[in-house]
Amino acid sequence: MTDNILAIENLAVAVIASPYGTTVIKDVSLSVGRQEIVCVVGESGSGKSVTSFSVMGILSPGLAPVAGSIKLLGEELIGASAARMRELRGPRMAMIFQEPMTALNPVMTVGDQIAEIFRYHKPGMSASDIQDRVRSLAEDVRLPDPVNIIRRYPHQLSGGQRQRIMIAMALALEPALLIADEPTTALDVTTQKQILDLIRDLVARRGIGVLFITHDFGVVAEIADRVVVMRAGSVVESGPAQQVLAHPQQAYTRSLIDAVPGSKLPEARKIADNVLLRVENLSKTYGSRGLFSSRPTAAPALQDASLNLRRGEILGIVGESGSGKSTLARCISRLQMPSSGDIWLGDTNIARMHERKLRRHRKSIQVVFQDPNRSLNPRLRIGDALVEGARNFGIGTREASDKSRQLLALVGMDDSALTRFPHQFSGGQRQRICIARALASEPDILVADEAVSALDVSVQAQVIELLEDLRSRLGLAILFITHDLRVAGQLCDRLVVMQSGRIVEQGATGDLFNHPREPYTRDLLAAAPGRVFLARAKTA
Amino acid sequence: MSVATANPAFFRNTIGLMRRHPGLLFGLVVISAMIILAVAAPWLHTVDPTHIRPRMRLKPPSSEFWFGTDSSGRDLWSRIAYGSRISLIVGAAVASISLVIGLMIGMIAGVIRKLDGIIMRVMDGVMAIPAILLAIMVVSLFGAALETVIIAITLPEIPRVVRLTRSVVLTVRGEAYVEAAISMGTPTPILMIRHILPNILAPVIVQATFTASAAILIEASLSFLGIGTPSEIPSWGNIMADGRNYFQMAPQLIIAPGLLVALTVLAVNILGDSLRDLLDPRFARSVGDTR
Numbered sequence: 001m002t003d004n005i006l007a008i009e010n011l012a013v014a015v016i017a018s019p020y021g022t023t024v025i026k027d028v029s030l031s032v033g034r035q036e037i038v039c040v041v042g043e044s045g046s047g048k049s050v051t052s053f054s055v056m057g058i059l060s061p062g063l064a065p066v067a068g069s070i071k072l073l074g075e076e077l078i079g080a081s082a083a084r085m086r087e088l089r090g091p092r093m094a095m096i097f098q099e100p101m102t103a104l105n106p107v108m109t110v111g112d113q114i115a116e117i118f119r120y121h122k123p124g125m126s127a128s129d130i131q132d133r134v135r136s137l138a139e140d141v142r143l144p145d146p147v148n149i150i151r152r153y154p155h156q157l158s159g160g161q162r163q164r165i166m167i168a169m170a171l172a173l174e175p176a177l178l179i180a181d182e183p184t185t186a187l188d189v190t191t192q193k194q195i196l197d198l199i200r201d202l203v204a205r206r207g208i209g210v211l212f213i214t215h216d217f218g219v220v221a222e223i224a225d226r227v228v229v230m231r232a233g234s235v236v237e238s239g240p241a242q243q244v245l246a247h248p249q250q251a252y253t254r255s256l257i258d259a260v261p262g263s264k265l266p267e268a269r270k271i272a273d274n275v276l277l278r279v280e281n282l283s284k285t286y287g288s289r290g291l292f293s294s295r296p297t298a299a300p301a302l303q304d305a306s307l308n309l310r311r312g313e314i315l316g317i318v319g320e321s322g323s324g325k326s327t328l329a330r331c332i333s334r335l336q337m338p339s340s341g342d343i344w345l346g347d348t349n350i351a352r353m354h355e356r357k358l359r360r361h362r363k364s365i366q367v368v369f370q371d372p373n374r375s376l377n378p379r380l381r382i383g384d385a386l387v388e389g390a391r392n393f394g395i396g397t398r399e400a401s402d403k404s405r406q407l408l409a410l411v412g413m414d415d416s417a418l419t420r421f422p423h424q425f426s427g428g429q430r431q432r433i434c435i436a437r438a439l440a441s442e443p444d445i446l447v448a449d450e451a452v453s454a455l456d457v458s459v460q461a462q463v464i465e466l467l468e469d470l471r472s473r474l475g476l477a478i479l480f481i482t483h484d485l486r487v488a489g490q491l492c493d494r495l496v497v498m499q500s501g502r503i504v505e506q507g508a509t510g511d512l513f514n515h516p517r518e519p520y521t522r523d524l525l526a527a528a529p530g531r532v533f534l535a536r537a538k539t540a
Numbered sequence: 541m542s543v544a545t546a547n548p549a550f551f552r553n554t555i556g557l558m559r560r561h562p563g564l565l566f567g568l569v570v571i572s573a574m575i576i577l578a579v580a581a582p583w584l585h586t587v588d589p590t591h592i593r594p595r596m597r598l599k600p601p602s603s604e605f606w607f608g609t610d611s612s613g614r615d616l617w618s619r620i621a622y623g624s625r626i627s628l629i630v631g632a633a634v635a636s637i638s639l640v641i642g643l644m645i646g647m648i649a650g651v652i653r654k655l656d657g658i659i660m661r662v663m664d665g666v667m668a669i670p671a672i673l674l675a676i677m678v679v680s681l682f683g684a685a686l687e688t689v690i691i692a693i694t695l696p697e698i699p700r701v702v703r704l705t706r707s708v709v710l711t712v713r714g715e716a717y718v719e720a721a722i723s724m725g726t727p728t729p730i731l732m733i734r735h736i737l738p739n740i741l742a743p744v745i746v747q748a749t750f751t752a753s754a755a756i757l758i759e760a761s762l763s764f765l766g767i768g769t770p771s772e773i774p775s776w777g778n779i780m781a782d783g784r785n786y787f788q789m790a791p792q793l794i795i796a797p798g799l800l801v802a803l804t805v806l807a808v809n810i811l812g813d814s815l816r817d818l819l820d821p822r823f824a825r826s827v828g829d830t831r
Contacts, residue, residue, distance in 0.1 A: 335719050362725040375716035379738040388734075389724035434720070441724060 004071075005176045005209040006032040006055065006093075011068035013050055013059065024063060025050050025233040032177060032209035037200070039212045039220045039241070041256065042230035043456035044427075048213045051230070052179045055211070056095050057085040073176055090121055093177040094170035098185050100162035104154040110165045111138075111150030117172045137168040142198055159321075160191035164198065171202065178202075181213045188320035188483060193527040196223050215456060217260045218486065218530025221245055229253045259457040260486070260530060268510055269493060276444050276477050277309040277332070277365075282341035282351070284327050301327040302338070303501045309445065314471055314478040316492030316509070318485055318524070324501040329449045329481045333367045334358060363393050366438035370450035372430035376422035382433055383418035389440040400440075407436040411466060428459035435466065439474075446470075447479045452487060464491050485528050489513055497521050561818060567811025574804055578624040586618035589774045598790050607796050610779070611786055619774040620797055626686065626775035627756045627804060633690045634697060634755035639748045641694075642701025647732055647740075649702065650709025660706070663699035671696035671758065676767055684770045689762060693755050704747050708740040715739075742819035749812030753805040760801050776801050 012026040025047035032038045040048045053059045055070055057077065070077040072092055077085070089095075097103050105113055111134050118130045125133075138146030141164040154162055163183060170178055180199065184192040200223055203210055214220060220227055224241040229252070237250045248254045284302040302324040309315050319325040331338040334350060343351040350361050366389075369375040376385060386404035391397065405415055411432040422430055431451065438446055448467065452460040468491060470476055482488050488495055489509055496506040497520065505518045516522045558565040577584065585606065593613035601608045607616035649659040671693075678692035712718060713736065721735050762768030763777025764784075771778055776797040783793025 333723055335723060359725040359727070362723055365723070367720060367723045369716035369720065371716060375720055377717040377721075377735050377739070380734065388721065388726060392725045392727070437720065437724075 004031045004033050005073060006030075006211065007069075007071045008051070008055070009069050009071075011051070011054060011070060012066050013047075013054055013063055014066045015062055016064045016066075023066070023233065025230075026067075028068070028230070028233075028235055030211075030228045030235070030238065032211050034176075034209055035203055035207050036225045037203055037210040037212055037223055038226045038228060039214055039224035040228045040230060041214055041217060041220055043215060043256075043458060045232070046230040047233040048215075048230050049181055050233075052095070052181055052211060052213050055177075055179060056089065056093065057082075058095075090117065090175065091173040092175050093179065094173070094175040095179040095181065096163070096166045096170050096183045098182040100159065100166045100186075101154060103166055104162060106154055109151050109153055110157065110162075114138075114150070114165070114169050114172055117169060121173055133172070137172060138165075140171065140202070141165070141168045142194075142201075143168075158191070159187050160194060163187065163191075163195055167195075167198065167202070171206070171208075174206070175208065177209050177211065179211045179213070182215070183212075184219065185214075185216075189485065189529070190320065190523055190527040192219075192529060193222075196529070199223065216529060217245070217257050217457070218528065221530035229256070255458060259461040268508060271310050271313045271493060274311040275308050276311050276346070277479075278342075278344040279305060279307050279309075279328075279332060280342040280344070281306055282328065282331055282338050282343065284324075284331055284336065285339045300339075300501050302331065305341070305498075305503050307496055307503070307506065309477045309479060311444070311477055312471060312475045313494065314467070314480055314492045316488035316495045317479065317481045317498060318483070318488050318495055319498035320483060320524075322500070323498040325481050325483075325498050326449060327501075328498070329367075329447050329479060332479065333365050333447045334362070335367070359392075363389070363441035364443050365445045365447060366441060366443040367447045367449060368431070368434050368438050368451040371454050372427050372434055373422075373454075375434050376430060376437075378422055380421075381418065382420055382422065382425075385422075385433070386418070386437055386440055389437060393441055403440065404436070407439055408433075410439065410470070411436045426459075427455055428462060431455060431459075431463055432466065435463075435470070439470070443476070445477045445479060447481070449481045450483065451480075453482065453484065460487070467491065485524055497524065557818075561814045563810040563814035564818065567807045567814065570803060570807035571811065574624055574628060574807075577621055578628050581618075581621040581625065584621055586621050587615050589614060589618040589622045590772060591615075598786060600790070601792065607792055608790060610782055610790070610793055612782075616779070616793065616796065619779050620776070620800060623774040623776045623779055623797065624800070624804075626769055626773065627759060627801070629686070630690055630693065630759040631752040631756040631804075631808070634694045635748045635752035637690070637694045638697040638701050638751055639744065642698045643705050643737075643744060645698070646702040646705025647709055647736065650706040650713060651728065651732055651736065656706070659702070663702050666696060667699045669696065672761065675758065675762055676765075679762065679767050684767065686769055686773070689759060689768050692762075693758050697751050697754070701744065701747060701751070705740060705744055708743055709736055712736050712739045743816075746812050746816040746819065749808055749815060753808035753812070756801065756805055756808070760797075 008031065009029050011028040013024045015022045015024065028047070028051055030038060030040070040051060042048045050059065050063065054065050055072070055077065057080070065078050068078070072088065077088070104110065114134045114137060115130045118125050118133060134150055135146055138150050143149050143161060143164050149157070149161065157165065184195050187195060196219065199210060199212075202208065212223060220241060226239065227241050227244040228238040229236045229244070229250070231252055237244060237248065237253050244253065245257065248257060282302060282305045283300055285300040305324070305328055307315065317325045317328060327336070330336045332343060338351050341351055342349050345361055345364060348361060350358060353361070383401065383404060386407060387397065387400035390400040390403055395403070404418065408415065408417055413429065413432055413436070417425070417433065422433070425433065452463050455463060464487065467478060467480075471478055480488065480492055492509050494507065495509050495512050497504050497512070497518070499520050505512065505516070505521050512521065513525065516525055591614060593609070596609050596613035597611055599605055599609040605615050605617065607620065610616055610619070645659060649656045674696050675689075675692035678695065679688055682688045718731065718735050721731055726735070759768055759775065760777035760780070763775050764781045766781055768777050769775045779797045780794050783790065787794055
């Protein structure tokens, strides 16, 4: 009897449908002991999710383990029957996912969903016993007011509460192993911290083992006992967390750790007082104008926001989801019309300008969106996408296509991209193309709405570098919207912190990081994962 | 040299596609056969389908009259072959006209939000009228002619296309690439043609195949009721209408055209289904949830 809960040895998974037997992961070995949190770290495509799916036996059809062994509490899982795997899932191992909303049934109360597990797995349990168990589980995952909260539906809970419910469901049958696949990636930083604390607390109290999949070394620094670094389907490095973080043996691990944003603050730069954009008392209320009432019903998404943006400046707008940062960005780029307030672009107020007149001013403000998969028209070649902006502003075809070549070079891509379609590029390349497209109309202001949030850390670092480079070469002003304080700290000259539709604090990045005035800013800073570790790295 | 012979990979891909989607193969084969029947009707052992021979009434199938003759002594095979033209024309015309008009109205409703309410209420109004009744009304107002029948069947089909188009436009409109185009100052008409239209086409084309099969059925029903194409033009519905009094003596008068209607509608529907399977993954990838 070993004291390992999970032991994976030389696991290989391959595409079985392919005649070439393409391997997705190979030679993966790792183990999880009692009371241990093992983090599997890697970028997208590194095989970290495939590893966890093979343990659960939920690989997509077409993929199958071809070699190695997976032992759960000494029992071999490879080759186990589907029925046996079903028996193991729940009582022995359980999994939580990135997006708790899609994993919960929207038409059942969360309490009923937890209770259902007992009804299936323990048919003998009485209804009142089940109710007691559900309540104690809700308490276990530290849900506020557990008696009432279990009567609610998933959409009535916050993201963090939903993830707690998922954890409660996973722990319902007291499994020995919990697999957590990026459980905090979709959550705000402060919520992320609470969930990480909860998982660590549960590990200590219940003695479970956790296989924690993440792409974020900051999270690793917060939670891991041991680390397994994966790249392109193989384990690159593994060892105790402290050792890997402090003295990574592989260059790749080093680069991942360095890519964690926020490991350094930028030097304060002098910026000429050349104000490009002045936003004054901007407010936006989403009017759900009913059939019978014309009164807007919703709370304002944005209230009295005022800020200045100077040439060559990168202004970060930081806040959690629902803080109004995206609304602010969309109002400034006039994808939405603000309800009141002014947006001064030079001498013109574009806040409530009519679309036809506005079209002329649109070229000065361009937007880069969060998800590069969705921000390029899938049926338009890159060349056509790049000339569009220039042609809208009356530049000839020949000149526009010459320019798109220059733009591609500017963002570090070559001409061959022009004739290809968006799906032929990686996420990072697509984001570069999106930036090139935004630059085509020679804007003064670039609005980057979570432009690096969907990218892997190393790609994220490259895009941030590109933005910095463009700022200094073209004198662009960049409005950088992000939920990630670490990214903002690394890139921005000044920061605006937003909470529930209002600007709570703004100031130079260094001042704000070192001497936050508002308690909310302090909470945000404290919640950034890997803070302690990064602080140590910074001083070292 | 054609593209196909120049490129063996093209052949291989096509064969592979057909093997993965047998419905597509079935639909295409049946519909191609119908098109050949309609186009080549004069050369397929047929005679003038309107030629009346009083002495040859209700003859059983023979080598001269493959499917026998009807109550006026007209050759049933010839009538069916020529009748397929009507069905195919009606199906294709109704599908393409309702597709084009519906697409335009639906895109306007989806993009220009001010007109949305008005357009959609009008469409709801049109949809509230039963299709067959509307067709009967139009035909009795303007007289029985092929064009009238096409218009009569197209009218109630338009709102379905409009609804579908509008709903897909609304999802595509929220896509970041459309917003990016707006922020680049792209004028609305170009926005609609370059960014929205290509990305909504797949589901609308699938809908068009279902419209075509519905149109073939409705035309046959109208003709059967005696209010469709003029009775001197052979159409599958007309043949069945003429044959209904002689069903016990010559059941082939109803069975043969009826089977053909069923087969054609089935083929078009199966083609639509497999088109949906073929186009949808792409459609799901372009507008699906990737958050």
